[in-house]
Amino acid sequence: MNDKQKQTHLSEIGDQGYTVVENAFDAGLADEICQVLANIEKSDEIVPAENLFEGHSTVRIYNLLAKHAIFQKIAVNENVLPIVEGVLDAGCLISSLSSIAIAPGETPQPIHADDQVIALARPHKPLVCNSMWALTDFTEENGATRLVPNSHKLDHFPEFGPDIHYDSIAAEMKRGSILIWNGSLWHGGGENTTQERRIGLAMNYCAGFIRQQENQQLGIPLDLVKNFSPRLQELCGFGTYHDLIGHIDKQSPAQVLLGSGANFSSIWDKT
Numbered sequence: 001m002n003d004k005q006k007q008t009h010l011s012e013i014g015d016q017g018y019t020v021v022e023n024a025f026d027a028g029l030a031d032e033i034c035q036v037l038a039n040i041e042k043s044d045e046i047v048p049a050e051n052l053f054e055g056h057s058t059v060r061i062y063n064l065l066a067k068h069a070i071f072q073k074i075a076v077n078e079n080v081l082p083i084v085e086g087v088l089d090a091g092c093l094i095s096s097l098s099s100i101a102i103a104p105g106e107t108p109q110p111i112h113a114d115d116q117v118i119a120l121a122r123p124h125k126p127l128v129c130n131s132m133w134a135l136t137d138f139t140e141e142n143g144a145t146r147l148v149p150n151s152h153k154l155d156h157f158p159e160f161g162p163d164i165h166y167d168s169i170a171a172e173m174k175r176g177s178i179l180i181w182n183g184s185l186w187h188g189g190g191e192n193t194t195q196e197r198r199i200g201l202a203m204n205y206c207a208g209f210i211r212q213q214e215n216q217q218l219g220i221p222l223d224l225v226k227n228f229s230p231r232l233q234e235l236c237g238f239g240t241y242h243d244l245i246g247h248i249d250k251q252s253p254a255q256v257l258l259g260s261g262a263n264f265s266s267i268w269d270k271t
């Protein structure tokens with residue numbers, strides 16, 4: 001992605017709260033990931049959570065970085081990460097990486113904002129920036145993510161409930177496209193009236209100064225993290241934000257937990 005394309009995506013996120021990067025990854029990778037997910041679902045006997053938020057016919061697989069090496073390249077994708085860094089900043093973190101397979105018969109997920117649990121006056125600076133990778137085509141009929149454009153600018157979040165309706169549009173996209181949104185945007189998974197699953201990867205990021213939704217330092221075995229690229233280790237929270245937030249006795253988590261990152265020096269040491 002060149003700088004002009006990146007700026008266009010950033011201004012769409014600023015204006016309407018979301019953008020779609022088309023042809024961001026190829027069909028071969030989509031197929032490979034779907035196969036990996038199907039294997040995990042079977043071996044780990046994963047079934048729908050059966051609640052209003054996660055759905056009654058939706059299979060979600062969490063903590064994917066711990067489950068297969070293929071996900072390591074998702075988090076650092078060159079068509080997504082630069083946009084996320086533009087929305088948050090380069091100190092951003094992986095908040096969670098999970099799959100969401102909406103099965104036939106699923107009803108609409110209630111509209112919500114991903115930063116809704118954070119009790120700050122709205123609108124505020126972006127704290128969360130999330131993406132949805134279309135591993136299958138996303139259509140209005142099969143449950144494409146529903147969006148309420150411009151809602152990231154509102155001073156309140158949506159009321160959450162099964163019978164609450166907000167006007168929304170379906171983020172229809174071809175397999176290989178990626179939807180990226182400001183975590184304040186109102187949205188939700190759509191209903192699936194087809195006979196096929198809608199499969200997406202929810203690759204979610206947050207600002208480096210707030211807590212990750214899924215605890216990456218506890219969730220991923222350290223022996224695995226040791227083999228991650230330095231950038232992926234940072235994104236998982238093994239670095240510090242602005243050489244300060246997240247330090248342990250003036251050492252970085254990478255030094256303490258991985259025995260690496262020895263050149264860390266705190267912001268205070270630079271004064």
Ligand SMILES: O=C(O)CCC(=O)C(=O)O
Pocket residue numbers: 053100109114132143144145146187188189190200
């Ligand atoms: O599956 C989708 O399209 C959206 C899911 C979602 O918004 C969520 O679980 O927070």
